[in-house]
Amino acid sequence: MPTSTITASGSTSFIIKKKELGVSTFSSTSFNIIPKKRCSKKVVSVMTPTQSQRPPSTTGSVKTALTMTEKILARASERSALVPGENVWVNVDVLMTHDVCGPGTIGIFKKEFGENAKVWDREKIVIIPDHYIFTSDERANRNVDILRDFCGEQDIKYFYDIKDLGDFRANPDYKGVCHVALAQEGHCRPGEVLLGTDSHTCNAGAFGQFASGIGNTDAGFVMGAGKLLLKVPPTLRFVMDGEMPSYLLAKDLILQIIGEISVAGATYKSMEFVGSTVESLSKLSYIFAYMSTTVFHAKMEERMTLCNMVVEAGGKNGVVPADSNDYISTLRFLSEYRFDVSKLEPLVAKPHSPDNRALARECKDVKIDRVYIGSCTGGKTEDFFAVAKLFQASGKKVKVPTFIVPATQKVWMDIYSIPVPGSGGKTCSQIFEEAGCDTPASPSCGACLGGPRDTYARMNEPQASHIMSMNCLFSVCVSTTNRNFPGRMGHKEGQIYLASPYTAAASALTGFVTDPREFLQ
Amino acid sequence: MATTSASVFNPALALNNYSKEQLHVAFTSNLRMSTSCFTKFQLKHFSSSLIPSQSTRIPICAATSPTSPSETTATTFHGLCYVLGNNIDTDQIIPAEYLTLVPSKPDEYRKLGSFALIGLPSTYETRFIESGEVQSKYSIVIGGENFGCGSSREHAPVALGAAGVKAVVAESYARIFFRNSVATGEVYPLESEGRLCDECSTGDVVTVELAKSLLINHTTGKEYKLKPIGDAGPVIDAGGIFAYARKTGMIPSAAPS
Numbered sequence: 144m145p146t147s148t149i150t151a152s153g154s155t156s157f158i159i160k161k162k163e164l165g166v167s168t169f170s171s172t173s174f175n176i177i178p179k180k181r182c183s184k185k186v187v188s189v190m191t192p193t194q195s196q197r198p199p200s201t202t203g204s205v206k207t208a209l210t211m212t213e214k215i216l217a218r219a220s221e222r223s224a225l226v227p228g229e230n231v232w233v234n235v236d237v238l239m240t241h242d243v244c245g246p247g248t249i250g251i252f253k254k255e256f257g258e259n260a261k262v263w264d265r266e267k268i269v270i271i272p273d274h275y276i277f278t279s280d281e282r283a284n285r286n287v288d289i290l291r292d293f294c295g296e297q298d299i300k301y302f303y304d305i306k307d308l309g310d311f312r313a314n315p316d317y318k319g320v321c322h323v324a325l326a327q328e329g330h331c332r333p334g335e336v337l338l339g340t341d342s343h344t345c346n347a348g349a350f351g352q353f354a355s356g357i358g359n360t361d362a363g364f365v366m367g368a369g370k371l372l373l374k375v376p377p378t379l380r381f382v383m384d385g386e387m388p389s390y391l392l393a394k395d396l397i398l399q400i401i402g403e404i405s406v407a408g409a410t411y412k413s414m415e416f417v418g419s420t421v422e423s424l425s426k427l428s429y430i431f432a433y434m435s436t437t438v439f440h441a442k443m444e445e446r447m448t449l450c451n452m453v454v455e456a457g458g459k460n461g462v463v464p465a466d467s468n469d470y471i472s473t474l475r476f477l478s479e480y481r482f483d484v485s486k487l488e489p490l491v492a493k494p495h496s497p498d499n500r501a502l503a504r505e506c507k508d509v510k511i512d513r514v515y516i517g518s519c520t521g522g523k524t525e526d527f528f529a530v531a532k533l534f535q536a537s538g539k540k541v542k543v544p545t546f547i548v549p550a551t552q553k554v555w556m557d558i559y560s561i562p563v564p565g566s567g568g569k570t571c572s573q574i575f576e577e578a579g580c581d582t583p584a585s586p587s588c589g590a591c592l593g594g595p596r597d598t599y600a601r602m603n604e605p606q607a608s609h610i611m612s613m614n615c616l617f618s619v620c621v622s623t624t625n626r627n628f629p630g631r632m633g634h635k636e637g638q639i640y641l642a643s644p645y646t647a648a649a650s651a652l653t654g655f656v657t658d659p660r661e662f663l664q
Numbered sequence: 665m666a667t668t669s670a671s672v673f674n675p676a677l678a679l680n681n682y683s684k685e686q687l688h689v690a691f692t693s694n695l696r697m698s699t700s701c702f703t704k705f706q707l708k709h710f711s712s713s714l715i716p717s718q719s720t721r722i723p724i725c726a727a728t729s730p731t732s733p734s735e736t737t738a739t740t741f742h743g744l745c746y747v748l749g750n751n752i753d754t755d756q757i758i759p760a761e762y763l764t765l766v767p768s769k770p771d772e773y774r775k776l777g778s779f780a781l782i783g784l785p786s787t788y789e790t791r792f793i794e795s796g797e798v799q800s801k802y803s804i805v806i807g808g809e810n811f812g813c814g815s816s817r818e819h820a821p822v823a824l825g826a827a828g829v830k831a832v833v834a835e836s837y838a839r840i841f842f843r844n845s846v847a848t849g850e851v852y853p854l855e856s857e858g859r860l861c862d863e864c865s866t867g868d869v870v871t872v873e874l875a876k877s878l879l880i881n882h883t884t885g886k887e888y889k890l891k892p893i894g895d896a897g898p899v900i901d902a903g904g905i906f907a908y909a910r911k912t913g914m915i916p917s918a919a920p921s
Contacts (some may be wrong), residue, residue: 243763247818250768255906275764282764289766342816342840358818358844359767360904406751406809411839457813457838495785496751592760592815626814628753629785631760636785 160306175552210378210475211464212413215353219336227377227475236265236352238336238365241321244340244358245535246289251363256622262297263369266576269301269330270294271321272382277586279310280595284289284308295541301330311552311585311664319551319586322346322519326447326552333465336527338365342454343519343625349446351465356454376413376459377477379404383418392529393424393448394623396482398490401456403480403498410457412477416449420484421463424449448511450627451520455497491660492600492641495629506656509543511619511640514541514651515600515632517548517584518591521623521644524557529644531571533562534578537662545580546600548589555586591624593633602633741830741852741872744802745881746792747861748784754806754841755813758823759783760815767822774798775825776819790866792827799828804870807834808861811839811853818848825850831872833879833890835859846896849904854879855891864887 150552209217213225220231239653240248252260262268270290275283287305294302303324305317318324325331333351342364347354357371365371381400401408424442433443446457446463453461481563489503516522516530549555558571566574572583581600591650602618619638624631627639642650652662762779765772777799781792793800805824811834812820821844824832831852832845845853856870860879864870866881874897877890893900902908909915 243760244817246766247768250766251906254768266912270912274760280764287766288768340816340818344816356816356840358816358840358847360818360847360906361843364905405812407836407838410810410836454814454816456842459839496766592755592758595764596761623875626755628754628755630783631755635783 155521157258164640192244194493208475210377210413211415211462212460213375214351215334215336215462216373216586218334218376219353225375227375228478229375230329231257231375231625232370233336233373235338235365235371236332237269237325237330239271239277239321239325239330239337239339239341239359240291240362241270241271241341242276242283242286243272243274244362245272246286247359248291248340248362248366249289251360252366255363256367257343259365261360262366266300268297268299268366269325269328270299270638271303271318272305273319273321274588274592275594275598276305277311277585277599278595278597280597283595301328303328311496311555316340317552319554320519320522320588322447322451323523323550323554326350326443333397336552336635337588338371340364340511343422343451345453345458345461346447346451346519348453348461349443349449349463351463351606353460353462354450355460360417366449374411376411378413378415378475379409379458380415380476380479382418382479382481383420383484385417385420385483387420387423387484389486390489390645391486391487392643392645393445393488394641395487395646396420397449397455398483398492398497398500399482400480400486400640401492401498403451404456404498404639406496406498408498409453409459411459412457414450414453414456414458414461415476416446416463418482418484421446421449422524424463427439435594439507441525441528442522447523448520448526453498455625460584467604468547478518489643489646489660491646491656492627494627494638494640497626497641499627502658503642503656504658504660505650506640509619509640509656511543511621511654511656513543513600513602513618513620514647515548515590515620515622515624516546516644516647517550517600518622519550519588520549520591520625521647522548522554522586522589526644527554527558527571527624528561528563530648531566531569531574533645533648533659533662534574535563535566535569537649539651539652539662540577541651545575545651546590547575547580547583548591548600549583549586551586551659555583556585574606578651591622592634596638598633602637605634605636614619621647621656623647677782686907706865710804719739739874741804743830743866743870743875744801745804745806745833745866745868745870746790746800746802746862747866747868748781748805748807748811749787749861750808750835751810751813754785754817754820755814756783757781757784757812757820758817762819762823763819765819767819773822773826777828780823780827780829785918796896799826803828803830804869804872805832805851805862806856806860807809807832808859810837811835811837812845813838816840816844818844821845821848821850833850833860833872835861846899847905849900849902849907852897852900857889857891860888900920 173335174472217225219233272287303316305314307313310648311317331347331350333601335352337352337354338357342356344354344356351394366597424446449503450461491503491506493499493501562568584599590598593601606618617636617638621640621642623644628642629635632639640656765776767773828841829851831854833854833856837853845851864881868881869881877892879888879890899908900910910917
């Protein structure tokens with residue numbers, strides 16, 4: 144569990160069972176940040192503490208209010224205070240890499256630290272093959288072999304291996320998409336620093352930690368040294384208030400934000416999500432419920448969706464404070480954006496940029512030829528529940544090929560085992576089958592980023608053969624993934640509309656980009 | 665930086681029509697170009713050839729390559745430019761299907777270079793790398809805003825460097841691409857003060873003078889201010905963060921074996 148505990152110094156009381164120590168909580172008032180030795184990894188339960196409202200000045204322990212990101216980086220750099228723009232050496236709690244960047248990272252580690260060098264901490268490196276798994280591409284297969292050899296040689300504790308590509312279920316260690324696997328396997332812990340060789344590492348900010356993507360060379364450095372020089376980012380605050388309408392999902396919120404600030408609007412900056420809407424998704428207890436692995440917690444997954452796409456606005460990290468912050472108004476934010484969520488409508492990002500925002504209903508004449516539900520952004524259990532809920536509400540069949548790619552093995556099992564509320568006990572898989580979707584595929588990153596030619600559901604042709612008669616110039620996909628740059632899902636001329644799982648499901652039923660309110664109201 | 669000398673390319677010698685261009689460009693700019701393009705060029709080699717004592721180690725070329733302290737710093741790049749627009753994401757620089765290539769393996773490093781910018785849509789009519797070639801004739805890439813956004817793949821600056829690109833000049837960069845460029849030392853990510861992608865055309869002959877933070881377009885005869893590269897410059901000069909850290913004594917001068 145966490146490598147540090149963060150305890151309140153004020154009079155706020157906590158209920159933490161000593162035996163289960165290893166997790167404590169953020170208080171609403173003040174922090175003393177005390178690095179401690181590792182505690183044993185075990186599932187714990189913690190009550191959200193009752194909080195008395197106290198301004199920081201009364202405790203004497205906080206001189207300058209820090210943002211969530213600053214607090215975490217202060218702890219990790221063993222400093223009591225820091226300001227945005229400072230470069231600090233940060234101790235890394237977890238380094239994650241996968242089959243695409245792992246071999247290059249390992250190559251750099253070996254060259255720079257020596258062929259016989261040992262990694263800085265065999266328990267803090269998490270290696271998750273997930274990108275190019277179910278492919279006959281020999282180099283892709285070799286890259287997983289490189290990871291396996293390295294993990295064996297270094298005795299890496301957390302390596303989620305796959306050997307039998309014919310049936311993923313024959314590989315109990317195999318998880319799937321790294322960002323979702325990190326969360327499900329308990330590697331995302333509040334207050335910690337997680338770096339990963341993948342831009343969507345920012346996903347883990349949902350758990351109240353600093354999480355950011357880095358390149359192979361930086362990762363090679365961390366692998367040997369356990370630390371990295373990082374610049375403290377200034378924080379942009381996004382206040383989302385109002386009741387979330389039933390037809391919206393977190394994907395709509397983040398598409399709204401990216402559309403507002405552009406794909407470069409948060410470059411080098413931290414994005415902090417607060418407000419009553421987010422708070423309804425943000426109780427510390429959710430984090431631990433999620434990490435207790437048997438519990439599926441929808442609200443955590445929505446927070447992950449929000450933080451996942453921070454990088455699509457150029458952000459360095461995204462964070463949802465682990466609990467509401469009473470003195471938030473005194474914090475230094477670069478700028479603040481406010482949204483009344485109750486007034487938002489379902490959105491899409493049109494080709495070829497995630498900030499090319501439009502209302503789903505404005506695109507109702509856009510004919511599509513496929514729908515893709517998957518990836519770290521849109522392939523979590525909650526995402527498939529949303530799709531199933533809409534299919535169930537409509538009672539209709541899909542009109543275009545609809546691809547289901549669960550992010551992880553656990554998500555796959557959820558699809559096949561958890562009854563969808565209000566469906567009379569049917570599982571997602573049953574509802575998908577009735578609606579005429581493709582059989583859920585093996586969990587991996589899949590066609591979100593194209594990948595090798597034989598990747599399931601990849602957009603290989605400029606236009607799908609079955610729609611040539613429909614006068615479509617190009618293949619058009621509505622996707623719950625995160626990017627729609629040219630060629631992202633395979634063919635350069637492919638048109639990708641990024642959308643929420645509701646909007647993707649509604650579009651599958653009509654064959655056009657469709658506002659989900661047509662089926663949910 | 666690219667690690668092969670083959671990428672040192674002087675279009676003044678290779679272009680038949682260059683003498684025609686000379687008639688139209690300012691004499692001073694031309695003079696500046698011709699005096700600088702040979703004298704300050706830094707030749708780099710695969711790291712394996714520089715460290716014979718470590719012959720058992722797999723040579724890694726996309727990792728930072730140590731350079732000897734006596735080498736002069738590259739301060740001027742001269743060549744043809746390739747002009748791109750806004751938000752060139754790393755999928756366009758190196759599409760995901762080529763990410764099975766591991767940059768730290770020399771032969772795969774070269775292959776990565778041969779696929780640089782292959783993901784550009786067909787609206788870019790001029791190919792960055794001619795079919796059958798493994799390197800580009802364009803050694804300077806000019807872009808708009810938010811260059812290198814999207815995926816964190818280090819393969820992106822590596823592919824550009826391996827293709828022979830010395831410097832990218834853009835209005836602004838995505839964070840991870842900028843950092844990866846510096847960490848690997850593959851290319852200089854330079855920021856322009858204005859929007860040079862509207863001022864320059866693919867195939868223009870340009871010179872970048874790092875010390876003066878200047879880009880000279882010899883084809884149009886215009887000069888443009890660049891933002892200073894700052895502390896990142898010496899890191900890229902050295903060949904990346906590891907090489908820089910060794911050169912400056914931050915870490916031991918040779919990797920322990």
